[in-house]
Each structure stands twice: as C-alpha cells, then as structure tokens.
Amino acid sequence: MATRTRRPERRQEPLSRERIVGAAVELLDAVGEGGLTFRALAERLATGPGAIYWHVTGKAELLAAASDAVVADALAEDDTTDATPQDVIRALALGLFDAIDAHPWVGTQLTRAPGQPPMVSVFERLGRQVKALRVPEAARFTAVSALLNYILGVAGQNAANARSQPPGTDRADFLDTVARAWSELDPERYAFTRGIAGRLREHDDRAEFLAGIDLILAGITANLPPGAG
Amino acid sequence: MATRTRRPERRQEPLSRERIVGAAVELLDAVGEGGLTFRALAERLATGPGAIYWHVTGKAELLAAASDAVVADALAEDDTTDATPQDVIRALALGLFDAIDAHPWVGTQLTRAPGQPPMVSVFERLGRQVKALRVPEAARFTAVSALLNYILGVAGQNAANARSQPPGTDRADFLDTVARAWSELDPERYAFTRGIAGRLREHDDRAEFLAGIDLILAGITANLPPGAG
DNA sequence: ACCTGAACACCGTTCAAGT
DNA sequence: ACCTGAACACCGTTCAAGT
Numbered sequence: 001m002a003t004r005t006r007r008p009e010r011r012q013e014p015l016s017r018e019r020i021v022g023a024a025v026e027l028l029d030a031v032g033e034g035g036l037t038f039r040a041l042a043e044r045l046a047t048g049p050g051a052i053y054w055h056v057t058g059k060a061e062l063l064a065a066a067s068d069a070v071v072a073d074a075l076a077e078d079d080t081t082d083a084t085p086q087d088v089i090r091a092l093a094l095g096l097f098d099a100i101d102a103h104p105w106v107g108t109q110l111t112r113a114p115g116q117p118p119m120v121s122v123f124e125r126l127g128r129q130v131k132a133l134r135v136p137e138a139a140r141f142t143a144v145s146a147l148l149n150y151i152l153g154v155a156g157q158n159a160a161n162a163r164s165q166p167p168g169t170d171r172a173d174f175l176d177t178v179a180r181a182w183s184e185l186d187p188e189r190y191a192f193t194r195g196i197a198g199r200l201r202e203h204d205d206r207a208e209f210l211a212g213i214d215l216i217l218a219g220i221t222a223n224l225p226p227g228a229g
Numbered sequence: 230m231a232t233r234t235r236r237p238e239r240r241q242e243p244l245s246r247e248r249i250v251g252a253a254v255e256l257l258d259a260v261g262e263g264g265l266t267f268r269a270l271a272e273r274l275a276t277g278p279g280a281i282y283w284h285v286t287g288k289a290e291l292l293a294a295a296s297d298a299v300v301a302d303a304l305a306e307d308d309t310t311d312a313t314p315q316d317v318i319r320a321l322a323l324g325l326f327d328a329i330d331a332h333p334w335v336g337t338q339l340t341r342a343p344g345q346p347p348m349v350s351v352f353e354r355l356g357r358q359v360k361a362l363r364v365p366e367a368a369r370f371t372a373v374s375a376l377l378n379y380i381l382g383v384a385g386q387n388a389a390n391a392r393s394q395p396p397g398t399d400r401a402d403f404l405d406t407v408a409r410a411w412s413e414l415d416p417e418r419y420a421f422t423r424g425i426a427g428r429l430r431e432h433d434d435r436a437e438f439l440a441g442i443d444l445i446l447a448g449i450t451a452n453l454p455p456g457a458g
Numbered sequence: 459a460c461c462t463g464a465a466c467a468c469c470g471t472t473c474a475a476g477t
Numbered sequence: 478a479c480c481t482g483a484a485c486a487c488c489g490t491t492c493a494a495g496t
Contacts, residue, residue: 014460015460037487037488038489038490039488039489042463047463048461048462048463049462049488049490050461050462050490051460051463053491054461055460058490059488059489059490111386111388111389112389112393113390113392113393114386114390114407115410115411115414120414120422123422124418124419124421127425128421140421141428141437142437143444145441146379146441146445148382149379149441150375150378150379150445151382152381152385152386153377153379153382154378154382156340156381157378159340160341160342161342161343164341164342178343181344182349189353192357193344193349193356196356199370203370208370208371208374211371212378215371215372215448215449216375217448218448218451218452219444219445219447219448219449219451220448222451243480244479244480266468266470267470268470271482276480276481276482277481277483278469279471279472279473279481279482280479280481282471282472283478283480284479287470288469288471
C-alpha cells in the first residue's frame with residue numbers, strides 16, 4: 001500500500017484555458033469554494049502554478065470562467081416554442097436552479113456587477129418574456145429585477161448552505177438540522193419560525209423555488225392593464 | 230497648550246469585543262471587503278494581531294459580528310403601530326436596504342445558513358406580517374421566502390456593485406457606466422437590455438427596491454381566499 | 459509561444475513569553 | 478486574565494530561466 005502509483009501518466013494534452021476551467025469546475029465540485037487554489041489546480045493539471053497564469057489572468061477570472069461555464073450549460077437548453085411566457089420563465093429559472101443546486105459554489109459567483117455575462121443573458125431573456133406578458137414598458141425593469149434578484153437570492157442561499165455543511169452532506173439531514181434548531185428557538189420571540197419548523201421536513205427546495213417564481217409572476221400579472229396577459 | 234506632555238497615544242481603553250467589532254465596521258466601511266485584515270485592524274486598535282483572538286474566534290466570526298451589529302441597528306427601529314402588514318413589511322425591508330446601502334459589505338455577510346441571527350429575526354417578522362395578511366398557513370413559507378430571497382438578492386447585488394467600483398464612487402457615475410455598457414450590446418441579441426438602458430439614468434435604487442417588494446406583496450395577496458386581505 | 463518552479467509579499471492563526 | 482509580536486503554514490502572483 002506504500003507504493004501508490006502516481007497518476008497513469010498518459011501524455012498530457014497541452015494546457016488550455018478550456019482544460020484549466022474544466023479542472024477548476026471539478027475541483028470546486030469536489031472540495032467546495034475554499035478548495036480552489038492554484039497549487040491544487042496545478043497539481044491536478046500536472047504542472048506548476050505559474051503555468052496557469054499564461055491562460056488566465058488570476059483567480060477572479062478563473063472563478064468567473066468556471067461559473068460561466070456551468071451557467072452557459074444551463075442556458076443552452078433553449079426556449080421551448082408553443083409555451084406561454086410564464087412557462088419560458090419557469091423553465092429558465094429552473095434551469096438555473098438545477099445548475100446551482102448541482103454546483104452550489106456558482107451561487108456565490110453569479111452575483112456580479114450588472115451587465116456582465118452570463119447574467120445579462122438571463123436579464124435579456126426574462127425581459128423578452130415580461131414584454132410578451134404585455135407588461136407596460138415603465139414596469140418592465142421592476143418586473144425583471146424582481147425575478148432576477150429572487151433567483152440570485154436563492155442562489156446565494158444555496159451557496160451558504162453548502163458552505164455551512166461538509167460537502168456531500170445529505171439534504172434531508174441538513175433540513176433536519178435546521179428544523180431542530182428552529183424548534184429550539186424562544187417560543188415567544190420566534191413563534192412564527194417555530195411554528196413553521198415542522199414543514200421543513202416535507203420541504204422540497206426545487207418546488208419551493210418554483211412556487212416563489214410563480215408568486216412573483218402573479219404579482220407581475222396582477223395589475224396588468226385590460227387586454228393584456 | 231505649550232507644556233503638555235506629548236502623548237500621541239491617549240491611553241487606550243482595554244480591548245473588548247465591542248471595540249474590536251466597532252473598529253472592524255469602520256475599517257470595512259473605509260476600505261471595503263478586502264481591507265479587513267487582522268494586521269490592519271490590530272494597528273487601528275494599537276495592539277498586535279494576536280490580541281484580537283482573545284475576544285473573537287477568527288475572521289469568520291468577526292465578519293459575522295460586524296454585519297450583525299449593522300443589521301441589529303437597522304432592525305431596532307421597531308414596528309410602527311397603526312400600520313398595515315404591508316406597511317410594516319415595507320418599513321422593515323427599507324430599513325435593511327438603507328443599512329446595506331450604507332455598508333455594502335453587509336450584503337455579502339447577510340447570506341448565511343438559515344436560522345442564524347439576525348436573519349431569523351427578519352424571517353420571524355416577515356412571517357408575522359404574512360400571517361396578518363391572512364395568507365393560509367400552507368402558503369406562508371413560500372411568501373416569506375420570496376420576500377427574504379428578494380431582499381438577499383438585492384443585498385448581494387449591492388455588495389457586488391461596491392466591489393466592482395473603487396469605494397466612494399458616485400452612484401450616478403456608476404449607473405452611467407452601466408448604461409453605456411448596455412447601449413453597446415449587440416442590438417439583436419440584447420434588444421431588450423439595450424432598450425431599457427436609457428431608463429438607468431433616472432433609476433432610483435431605493436424606489437426600485439421598494440417597487441419590487443410591492444410587486445411581491447401583490448403576488449402574495451393576489452390569490453387570497455375570500456374574506457382575507 | 460508556452461511551461462517550470464522557486465521566490466516574494468501577504469494573510470489568518472498560533473503560542474511562548476510577558477504583564 | 479489579558480496582551481505582545483515573532484513564527485508558522487499557506488496562499489495568490491511574479492519572473493528569470495528553460496524548452
């Protein structure tokens with residue numbers, strides 16, 4: 001057992017931005033947000049840390065590129081035809097949710113200065129559907145922002161949950177931990193939270209996320225002028 | 230004034246968790262999220278980095294405590310009586326917004342595992358108002374989550390904006406930068422985003438945030454059973 | 459052009475030693 | 478009990494030297 005063979009040494013294809021980003025995604029998935037270091041990544045790529053800098057300007061760009069690669073995948077499944085604007089928005093949101101659920105560290109990277117890819121694509125797609133809902137022009141920005149900020153909030157929450165638990169923790173165990181913590185809160189000051197703790201055990205993140213999207217969609221369409229919708 | 234003994238350092242009051250957290254808030258406000266180091270903080274407190282560890286377990290706790298101090302302040306302004314549940318929710322949300330606007334780094338810290346103070350307080354307060362709106366029990370969790378996730382999304386966005394610009398950048402300049410970037414997007418692929426860029430110049434973050442809250446509130450109350458609201 | 463890896467600057471954290 | 482500050486382990490990044 002002492003002589004564990006080094007990696008099978010198949011001849012390396014040359015380093016490339018694509019390989020680097022791919023390895024970064026794997027590393028982030030395997031060990032979480034804190035585990036991506038240039039040394040660990042270099043080892044995985046069988047090279048030195050300096051080599052990475054030839055293809056990528058630094059860690060910020062690397063994280064952004066890793067996140068973008070995941071999100072671009074999620075956005076690739078394209079708008080179904082024959083669907084209502086609501087359906088298209090739901091599909092888009094769920095695609096993002098699933099990507100973030102599978103790669104929680106993306107939730108931290110998603111929030112950027114406005115107008116950076118890939119979120120500007122999401123903004124654009126949401127905007128088109130909001131327009132298709134016949135939301136008056138003056139109200140469109142608010143509607144799109146509400147949807148986007150909600151999505152980003154859930155994404156961030158997802159990332160925080162992942163950070164707070166060792167990677168690979170079972171979701172049910174996690175919810176159980178939260179439910180137990182809530183049940184132990186002060187009965188008077190936290191009456192509402194305590195009262196709702198029991199529901200966590202039958203909680204479905206994905207369904208809950210979608211219910212939130214539907215709720216915002218209901219708000220968007222609630223006060224449409226006559227003839228719209 | 231002539232014959233006073235020179236005392237460049239007035240005698241320090243002893244170190245305390247409170248003083249440390251206060252200094253951390255000042256440092257974060259002054260130099261942004263990346264500027265909080267134990268060395269810089271120790272210098273500001275006229276001591277060595279090790280001393281801080283007697284009062285605080287580490288950087289994560291320090292950041293959390295700094296954020297909590299700011300948010301606790303914002304939550305202190307208490308529920309107005311004689312107000313509708315909507316009004317109470319608006320006031321709560323605006324209080325958080327203003328705190329985050331004044332201390333953008335809080336936006337990064339706000340997102341934690343669920344049930345940690347101070348967000349559990351926000352959850353509780355929102356929950357009580359949602360109940361007061363006569364939202365059926367089964368729908369309350371979704372309603373509170375939608376509000377909270379929206380708030381957290383805006384908070385994160387705020388923090389990202391602050392990171393992307395040197396601290397102290399004028400807000401109008403920032404919006405102008407974004408508007409210019411959006412105007413230069415591909416006219417076909419980003420038609421919606423381009424079309425809305427002009428509105429950014431008359432954009433009021435605070436009003437826009439509140440409009441999003443109102444939109445979600447509209448969604449929450451849109452489908453209430455008869456006799457509610 | 460692309461890679462190597464030692465070196466640099468800096469950081470969070472620890473701890474023996476002081477008061 | 479509380480503080481000091483050197484030391485440790487580790488990290489992002491650079492760069493002279495290689496191919």
